[in-house]
Amino acid sequence: MEKTIFQKIIDRELEADIVFENKNIIAFKDINAIAPVHILIVPKKYIDSINSLQSEDKEIIGEMFIVAKDLAKELKIDESGYRTVFNTNDDAGQTVYHIHLHLIGGRKLDWPPG
Ligand code: AMP
Numbered sequence: 001m002e003k004t005i006f007q008k009i010i011d012r013e014l015e016a017d018i019v020f021e022n023k024n025i026i027a028f029k030d031i032n033a034i035a036p037v038h039i040l041i042v043p044k045k046y047i048d049s050i051n052s053l054q055s056e057d058k059e060i061i062g063e064m065f066i067v068a069k070d071l072a073k074e075l076k077i078d079e080s081g082y083r084t085v086f087n088t089n090d091d092a093g094q095t096v097y098h099i100h101l102h103l104i105g106g107r108k109l110d111w112p113p114g
Contacts, residue, residue, distance in 0.1 A: 004098040006042050024060060025067055027103075036106025037075050037082065041067050048097040050088045068103045077105035 008014035009028060016028035019039060030038040043060045047053065053061070065084065072078045082105030087094040 004046075005096055006040075006098040006100065007046065010042070010044055020067055020071060024063055027067055027071060030102070035104045035109070037072075037077050037104065039071055039075075039103040041071075041101040041103060043099065047099045049094060049099060050086050064101045068101055071103055072105065075105075081105060081109075083109055 003011070003013075005014065009016040009018075010026055016031075018026060018028045020027040020041075024045070025041060025043055027039050027041045030040050041064045043064060045057075045060060047057060068084050069078070072082050082103060085102040085104065086099065087102075
């Protein structure tokens, strides 16, 4: 199977602006940021979409949110506010089929999304 872009970033075959990494997770700046803060939080375990989640993935999903809130604090958007989003499949605009949590903030965000 062809590696996803995010797998190539995890394997250091592709450069990214990495802001956090531990044994389970990598987080880097979105190349097409839609806000002053736009970070992708990616598990090193390959899971193609939220539709493929298994109960054994509970911990990794929880850890992704802990990383998100820690980064939000570090980047000083915890008080002003931010959005955490998983896009799933076509209607939601998923383009990379390796799950990732978007952390978006640093400006007023519209709701509902388009
Ligand atoms: P999604 O549409 O939810 O699948 O999000 C995929 C995100 O990955 C988009 O916001 C892209 O801008 C971002 N992206 C694609 N390629 C790269 C890359 N090489 N480095 C960083 N972000 C990327």
